[in-house]
Amino acid sequence: MTEQTPALRLEGIVKTFPGVRALDNVSFSVMPGEVHALMGENGAGKSTLMKVLGGIYQPEEGRIVVGEESVVMTSPLEAKSKGIVFIHQELSLAEELSVAENIYLGELPRKRFGLVDWDRLYAQTDEILQKLKVGFDARTRVGDLSIANQQMVEIARALTVDAKAVIFDEPTASLTDAEKVVLFDVIADLQSHGVGIIYISHRMEEIFKITDRISVLRDGQYRGTLTTAETNEDEVTQLMIGRKLDLRRNVSHHELGGVAIEVRNLSCGDLFHDVSFKVRRGEVVGFYGLVGAGRTEIAETLFGLREPSAGTILLDGEETVIHSPIDAIAKGISLVPEDRKGQGLVLGMNCRDNMTLPQIDDLKAGPFVAEGSEIAIFDQYRDRLDIRTPGWKQQVGNLSGGNQQKIVIGKWLSMHPNVLIVDEPTRGIDVGSKSEIHNLIRELAAQGYAVIVISSEMPEVLHVSDRIVAMYSGRIMCTFTSEEVTEDNLIQAISGITTDTAA
Amino acid sequence: MSNISGNQMGGFGSLKEEAMTRLSKSSIGGFLARQGILVAFAFFIIGFTIANERFLDPDNIMGVVRSSAILGVMALGVTFVVISGNLDLSVGSMMSFSTIVVLDLHDKIGPTLAIPAMFAMTLCLGAIIGFLVGYLKLNSLIVTLGMLSAIHGLTLTYSGGKNMDISDKEGTWFGVFGQGDLLGIPVPILLFALLAAFLGMVLAKTPFGRKVYAVGGNGVAATFSGIPRARVVFTCYLMSALCVATAGLIQASRSLGSQNTVGQGLELEVLAAVILGGASLLGGSGTIFKTVIGVLILGFIQNGLLLVGLQFYVQYVVTWIIIILAVWLDIAAKRGKLWSQIA
Numbered sequence: 001m002t003e004q005t006p007a008l009r010l011e012g013i014v015k016t017f018p019g020v021r022a023l024d025n026v027s028f029s030v031m032p033g034e035v036h037a038l039m040g041e042n043g044a045g046k047s048t049l050m051k052v053l054g055g056i057y058q059p060e061e062g063r064i065v066v067g068e069e070s071v072v073m074t075s076p077l078e079a080k081s082k083g084i085v086f087i088h089q090e091l092s093l094a095e096e097l098s099v100a101e102n103i104y105l106g107e108l109p110r111k112r113f114g115l116v117d118w119d120r121l122y123a124q125t126d127e128i129l130q131k132l133k134v135g136f137d138a139r140t141r142v143g144d145l146s147i148a149n150q151q152m153v154e155i156a157r158a159l160t161v162d163a164k165a166v167i168f169d170e171p172t173a174s175l176t177d178a179e180k181v182v183l184f185d186v187i188a189d190l191q192s193h194g195v196g197i198i199y200i201s202h203r204m205e206e207i208f209k210i211t212d213r214i215s216v217l218r219d220g221q222y223r224g225t226l227t228t229a230e231t232n233e234d235e236v237t238q239l240m241i242g243r244k245l246d247l248r249r250n251v252s253h254h255e256l257g258g259v260a261i262e263v264r265n266l267s268c269g270d271l272f273h274d275v276s277f278k279v280r281r282g283e284v285v286g287f288y289g290l291v292g293a294g295r296t297e298i299a300e301t302l303f304g305l306r307e308p309s310a311g312t313i314l315l316d317g318e319e320t321v322i323h324s325p326i327d328a329i330a331k332g333i334s335l336v337p338e339d340r341k342g343q344g345l346v347l348g349m350n351c352r353d354n355m356t357l358p359q360i361d362d363l364k365a366g367p368f369v370a371e372g373s374e375i376a377i378f379d380q381y382r383d384r385l386d387i388r389t390p391g392w393k394q395q396v397g398n399l400s401g402g403n404q405q406k407i408v409i410g411k412w413l414s415m416h417p418n419v420l421i422v423d424e425p426t427r428g429i430d431v432g433s434k435s436e437i438h439n440l441i442r443e444l445a446a447q448g449y450a451v452i453v454i455s456s457e458m459p460e461v462l463h464v465s466d467r468i469v470a471m472y473s474g475r476i477m478c479t480f481t482s483e484e485v486t487e488d489n490l491i492q493a494i495s496g497i498t499t500d501t502a503a
Numbered sequence: 504m505s506n507i508s509g510n511q512m513g514g515f516g517s518l519k520e521e522a523m524t525r526l527s528k529s530s531i532g533g534f535l536a537r538q539g540i541l542v543a544f545a546f547f548i549i550g551f552t553i554a555n556e557r558f559l560d561p562d563n564i565m566g567v568v569r570s571s572a573i574l575g576v577m578a579l580g581v582t583f584v585v586i587s588g589n590l591d592l593s594v595g596s597m598m599s600f601s602t603i604v605v606l607d608l609h610d611k612i613g614p615t616l617a618i619p620a621m622f623a624m625t626l627c628l629g630a631i632i633g634f635l636v637g638y639l640k641l642n643s644l645i646v647t648l649g650m651l652s653a654i655h656g657l658t659l660t661y662s663g664g665k666n667m668d669i670s671d672k673e674g675t676w677f678g679v680f681g682q683g684d685l686l687g688i689p690v691p692i693l694l695f696a697l698l699a700a701f702l703g704m705v706l707a708k709t710p711f712g713r714k715v716y717a718v719g720g721n722g723v724a725a726t727f728s729g730i731p732r733a734r735v736v737f738t739c740y741l742m743s744a745l746c747v748a749t750a751g752l753i754q755a756s757r758s759l760g761s762q763n764t765v766g767q768g769l770e771l772e773v774l775a776a777v778i779l780g781g782a783s784l785l786g787g788s789g790t791i792f793k794t795v796i797g798v799l800i801l802g803f804i805q806n807g808l809l810l811v812g813l814q815f816y817v818q819y820v821v822t823w824i825i826i827i828l829a830v831w832l833d834i835a836a837k838r839g840k841l842w843s844q845i846a
Contacts, residue, residue: 305726329729343727346720348787357717357728360710368708411728 005068007032007196008053008084008165013062015052022048023059026222028215030165030196035187037207037228038200040217041240041430046200049217050167054086055079066164083164087154087171095143100125102142103157128156132186147291148179155186165196172206173428176290176456177491184210202430204233205459216240237431253466257281259317260450261302261333261419266311271297272474275311279419279450284441286465287454289494294474295454296338299421302452303335304328315418329358332418336408336425338454340401344408347397351389352378354396355411381410385440402433409440420444423454438463458487470494543828544800551807558810565689571802572691573598573750574769575795578776579695579702580746582794583739585777586706588719588786589636589643591740593628593650594747594773598766600658601625601751606667606761614677622748628654629744630737637736651770658763668760681757691753698749702742703791715739719786768819775822776801778829801825 006029015023023045030036040046051057053064055073063070066082073079079086093102100121101108109117109124125138134152136145142153151171158166168187172180187197187210199211207214208228216223216239223239262278272294279285287295300306302313304322312319315331322328328335337343345354356363356374363370363377378392385406389399396407405425412420422441426434441464445451455461461468468485470477470493477493551558577594584591601621608617632650636643669675683690706712717725718735726732754765780797782789804825805818835841 303727324729324731325726326729326731335727337727342721343723346717346724346787348720349716353713353716357713357725357730360713364710368704369710369713 004031006030006065007034007067007194008198009065010049010053011063011065013049013052013059013064015048015057015059022220023052024220025062026217026220027062028222028225030198032164032194032196033191034213035191035197035199035211037211037214038198038217039202039207039214039236039240040223041432044217044240045220046217048220050086050169050200053079053084053167080161083162085158085161085163085166087151087158087166087168093142093150093153095141097142098138099129099136099140099142099145099153099156100138102153103128103138103160125156128159131159131189132156133182146179147174148176148182151175151183152186155183163190163195165198166190167198167200169200170202170428171199172201172203174291176292178290178495180206202428202434203457204236204431207236208233240431254282254446254448256283257448260315262314262317263298263302264312264314266298266301266308266313268297268301268306268308270474271306272471275476277469277476277479279452281418281448281450282445283466284445284451284453284464286461286468287452287471288456288458288461288468288490289471291456292473293471293494295471296423299335299337299423299452299454302328302333302419302421304333329415329417332416334412334415334417334420336405336412336420336422338423338427340404340408340427345396345404348395350393351382351387351396351399351407352392354407355381355414358411358415377414378410381414384413385410386436400430400433402429402436405429405433405437409437413444417449419450419452421452421454424456425453426455426457426460434460458490461490462487544804547804547807551803551811555807555810555812558807563806563810567802567806568692568799569689570806571798572689572695573753574772574776574802575695575798576698576746576750576753577743577769578773578780578794578798579698579791580743581773581777582780582782582789582791583702583706583715583742584643585774585782585784586719586786586789587715587736587739588722589736589739590774590784591632591647591743592644592770592774593632593647593654594743595766595769595771596651596655596658597625597628597744597747598751598754598769599761599763600628600654600661601748602755602761602765603658603662603667603763605752605755606669606759607662609669609675609677609755614675618752621751622745625748625751626741626744629740629742629747632744633737633740636740637733640733655763655767662763664763666760666762672759675759678756678759681753681755691757694749694753698746699791699795702746706791711735711738716787719788721787771826772801772822775826775829778826778833781833783833784830 009029011027013023013026014021026045026049028036028038038046038049048057052059053073055075055078058074064073065071066084071078071082073082073084094105097105103125104121109120111117122138129136129138132152132155134149136149142150145153171183175183187199190197199207201207211228213225213227214231214236215225216236218240226236226239257280259278260281264276266275267273275294275298277285287298289295297306301308302322304324304327313322314320315333320331322331322333325335341347346357352374355378360369363373375392381387382389382392387403387406387410389403396404399407409422409425425437425441429437438460441451441453445466453461453464462482462485466482468480468482468490470480470490472494478489480490548558557563577598581591581594601624604624605617605621608620611617612620628650632646635641635646669677672678680690680694685693706715714725714730714735717728717730718732722732725735751766755761776797777789777794778784778797779800780789780793780795782794801822804821808818808821809815
């Protein structure tokens with residue numbers, strides 16, 4: 001290997017906050033044309049490191065070297081002018097503006113008198129968009145684009161500067177498998193132009209697919225760099241969390257009880273059509289499909305948030321109509337929603353109050369809330385779910401993603417539902433908590449809950465489900481048992497390739 | 504064009520990182536951001552006391568509390584509305600309405616019937632707002648700003664534009680709510696204290712109170728938890744109307760006669776008191792106790808300005824300055840800095 005100058009090098013970065021050493025002598029470098037994964041559990045220091053790199057935090061020690069030049073990042077603008085570009089997990093686009101305006105915001109090409117030169121703007125933008133091979137043009141309103149395409153706009157924006165290094169922060173969190181392929185093509189393209197890429201993700205299969213090297217942080221310390229081709233998931237995981245992880249297909253089966261919920265020919269406008277399935281007590285049924293396949297919408301209909309246009313829902317064999325979430329909860333249906341922060345939790349409220357929210361009317365001592373019972377419920381589910389928090393008074397917004405999700409799960413378990421629906425249970429959650437939540441879902445089934453798991457991650461669906469329902473474009477394509485399912489036929493089903501329906 | 508903001512980068516909100524942010528707030532700017540109102544209030548008190556030693560006189564203090572009672576009662580109801588994530592700018596003109604109605608009915612049907620009739624009519628107005636904001640999900644700023652004007656029109660129509668006076672001011676017991684004393688405590692203060700204690704319990708201790716916080720903190724998550732968001736918002740506006748009716752009763756009883764515009768401008772003072780107390784305009788935070796503190800701070804500052812010898816009208820400007828200061832500090836406390844380039 002010839003000696004090359006790294007595109008970006010961090011040397012001995014130290015950043016402390018009062019009482020905490022957030023980054024402790026972290027060094028790592030990205031070569032031009034390299035995809036370098038940065039991994040670590042939540043709280044390991046990835047975000048802090050990126051903030052140092054982005055000029056938001058100033059490190060106490062250490063230096064940042066771009067190419068040959070040692071730089072001091074004083075602001076996000078400074079970082080950008082040095083060719084360091086961030087593609088964020090959460091997008092920051094002006095939805096009402098066109099793609100072109102978003103890409104050149106702040107540096108729109110001008111004509112005389114300071115007027116915007118629209119022709120040149122659109123031409124320039126379309127040129128970039130062509131390189132990305134996207135299916136929309138410069139004039140499209142950003143708000144009309146899918147999340148994946150909005151991300152492409154962010155990437156296009158990165159391409160307008162002479163990027164030395166591009167940082168992708170959880171770029172695939174809300175992308176479908178097909179959209180990921182496009183993203184990976186773009187990354188490969190950047191790579192071939194000699195751009196160094198830092199790729200932050202929790203998703204092992206992606207890391208192993210596209211990265212060249214993997215650097216791991218733990219507790220603010222640099223734990224080492226592995227060459228992707230020479231390592232495996234276990235080694236990386238051990239480096240990250242210091243213990244082994246269990247990632248396999250579900251083989252355990254429980255004694256199944258009666259049918260807890262049955263759906264017959266359920267439709268809801270254009271969202272899903274003619275959907276029929278049953279879930280028995282003790283069974284986990286996974287719903288797998290692309291984003292927009294109608295899975296979340298089915299869950300929302302069962303939870304009374306949407307009104308079905310046709311079809312029937314049976315609970316314990318009895319036909320029923322679910323009018324509202326209140327009605328759904330009363331009938332024993334619980335939903336752990338897709339968007340934890342937006343739908344699952346009141347972030348400004350404490351752990352206890354969040355957990356007891358759905359049953360607050362039942363926890364009364366006279367006219368008042370029985371706080372003792374509330375704390376008892378919180379303690380019970382904190383222990384059972386191993387929720388790590390200093391105490392029930394802690395604001396939920398201060399917890400890590402995994403612990404937040406456990407609060408949501410605890411909230412619904414404490415309602416003792418008959419049917420538990422979990423939508424994307426481990427999105428944005430670190431590896432350790434992820435496997436805990438998977439184990440929990442299996443345990444719940446063992447205890448006789450009927451569980452519906454909606455997930456966009458194949459390993460997750462394979463790992464927890466007894467049966468897997470594959471959806472495509474609002475319809476159920478196939479149902480597989482965990483023994484018969486293969487990755488290939490699952491991918492084919494959710495891409496709309498096969499139509500034969502198994503029982 | 505650079506969009507690196509703290510929020511976006513903080514996608515991994517871990518315990519430890521949050522602990523760091525909180526600790527990093529322990530700067531002077533951070534302290535001012537969190538305790539700024541109290542610091543400013545302390546300066547005011549010291550300044551006023553130096554300028555006029557009567558400021559800390561027990562009689563003066565009692566006078567301030569007494570004259571703050573009407574504003575305070577209204578602020579209690581608005582606290583519910585603000586915590587639920589909405590605004591109520593109609594309370595001033597609604598209070599004029601209650602005052603005029605109860606004075607008019609006093610002579611027509613007697614005080615015993617006039618009071619419940621006035622409460623019922625005021626609650627109807629609250630129900631209309633509650634329906635529009637809660638069930639139809641219309642923007643509360645627009646709805647209540649419109650109601651401010653509509654109720655003003657309603658009051659003028661009702662009174663024919665004339666001032667309203669009780670004919671037999673000597674022979675009625677109606678003055679007890681505004682002028683009476685019980686065990687040496689003025690009744691307005693007593694009503695304010697009782698209502699504050701009652702509503703404070705409702706907000707802090709009952710399931711309904713918890714729901715108000717949930718709906719204001721995150722309405723979507725509240726809905727996903729089976730909280731009837733519309734009904735909670737509706738009830739908050741009823742509470743606000745109930746408080747306004749009580750304030751109108753005190754006002755009418757105090758003077759036994761009134762102009763049509765008696766409550767004009769109070770909506771902003773009420774809002775100032777609530778925000779001053781620390782309720783966030785974004786909803787989800789605030790307490791009745793803090794609102795009472797906010798009411799008293801506002802009352803003392805206005806009183807101080809008069810004692811220092813400034814014209815009464817200066818307080819309108821000062822109220823505005825206080826609102827701006829309170830809102831600024833509210834935002835500053837969230838980010839831990841008085842000023843920040845990002846967010």
